[in-house]
Amino acid sequence: MTSTSQRLAAIRGGVEPARHNARTIAALTGNPGCARRAVLDCAGVDKQRLAAYVDYPARFGQSQFAITRGNVFEAQVKANGCAELLGLLRDLLDLSVPEVSYDDLESVAGRESQDVRYSRAKALLTRAAAQADGAGTLFDHPLLRLEVAGQQAYLEPDLIAFQHDGLFHVVEIKSFAVIDGQADSGKVAAAATQAAVYVLAMREMLGEAGYDPDVVSHDVVLVCPRDFSNRPMAVRVDVRKQLAVVRRQLTRMTRVDALLAELPADLTFDLAPDDKGVPTRSPASLIAALEEVEARYSPECLASCELAYLCRHEARGCTAALGKAALEEMGGIDRVETALAIARDQRAPAADQHEAAELLRAAARLRAELISGVAG
Ligand code: SF4
Known part of the structure; x- marks a missing residue:
């Protein structure tokens, strides 16, 4: 170590x-x-x-009911060697895929170490990229890894990699419904970002083996229940934007050492x-x-980090706790009480706070006018 x-x-x-x-x-x-x-x-x-x-x-996080519903839907889509999924992929990607194979990489002959699982996933996906005979079509749960803050992090996979003619698509099965062609935009955005993480990790895996990263498509396939039924439908989602963001943010992370x-x-x-x-x-x-x-x-932590309520408590009184937009407007003012004192003309702004001070005073005037208008 x-x-x-x-x-x-x-x-x-x-x-x-x-x-x-x-x-x-x-x-x-x-x-x-x-x-x-x-x-x-x-x-x-x-x-x-x-x-x-x-x-x-x-x-x-999801309720137990949502988790159970998601598991049932996923099992249905994957039943009989992913027969239903394959039909959706044929239609969506306009492919003729006469024969398919399905490999579940979740466990390797009882040896569960992440190194072993990663090596096996890499060997199988590399073989598929080379289009070797009988190389495989659908790979469920391939263990991937990414460098995060200078450390290799294994990714417990929640995806299927679909390979045809040497091109891979990441397939994600989600249990949120698409109703009349529309899905919850926040859920689609989150799924797209997660799929982008998998695309990036697969590209790195195959890149290490000497393949062009583009053998993993930036078009991912999202499979969701249609309308109010349990019938699955598949849509393509272009995750190029999310890929760029994830890549940039990973680069910005300070090395953990x-x-x-x-x-x-x-x-x-x-x-x-x-x-x-x-x-x-x-x-x-x-x-x-x-x-x-x-x-x-920042308020976004509430939807994404388990420590959010502790950190929010700790950040009470800091302008950062009000969110990125407020923080940008109040550049140079770190504390809420300072912002209030400047807005009420009880405190003179420092040299770097004049721009924020004008905004705060204008907001205070507007608020006072609104309140007096309501009272009058
Ligand atoms: S540790 Fe705290 S501040 Fe950091 S991401 Fe989590 S909730 Fe946010």
Whole structure:
């Protein structure tokens, strides 16, 4: 183990690392400036458990009902060697695919290590890219990996790679409905970003083997229930924009060893239990440890990070907690009370706050006019 891996293991404590998937990578790249999330995710800390233990439980994610419904839909689409999925792909991509094979790469002969699974996925997908005889068509759960903050992160896959004539398409099965040709735009955007993470990781895998990255198409296939039924439908989604964003954000992430160099050598979020199964660390000591790692809270965290309620509490009174738009307008003013004092002419703005001060005073005047108009 390298010293970086040893430090990350000590930060995590004596448990298996939490696994990455495209959702966690997409969320990580959504806030690339947050050192706290980068360190915890690179260490594989179970943020959900940590947040619950310090009494700021995460409040997002699918309900059990939605998870069950999604699993049923996915099983239906994949039944009989993905027969239904194949019909959709033939129509959507206008292909004649006379014979197909289906490989589920979720487990390798009982040996479950991520290295073994990754090597097997790479061998099979590389063979398919070379269009070797009997190389395969549908690959379910191929384990992928991406470099995140200087560390290789394995991606627990939630995709099928479909190969035809040496070109791959990422296929994602989602349980949100497409009604009259329209789906929830937020859900489609999230699915597109997650698919872009998979496209990028597949391109890197095949690129390492000497293939042109474009053998993985930027057109991904989203399979969702149609209208109010359980009948699946497939649509193409062009993820070039999302690919560029994910790539840029991953590049912007500070290497984790540089982040670790700024942190106390004995930092840990170990939740080691006592003989009754209760963590031996107090919540207060874990919060103190979290405060050692700089966070960069924004309201978007509420939909994507398990620690959002803790970080929001910590960021109370900071203009950053009001969101990116407000932060940009109030450049140079870090605290809400400073902004209010300037808006009320109770405090003179500093040299770099004049532009923001004009906006704040105009907003205060407008508010006063509205209130007096309503009162009059
Ligand atoms: S919730 Fe906290 S740890 Fe998570 S990304 Fe936001 S600021 Fe970072």
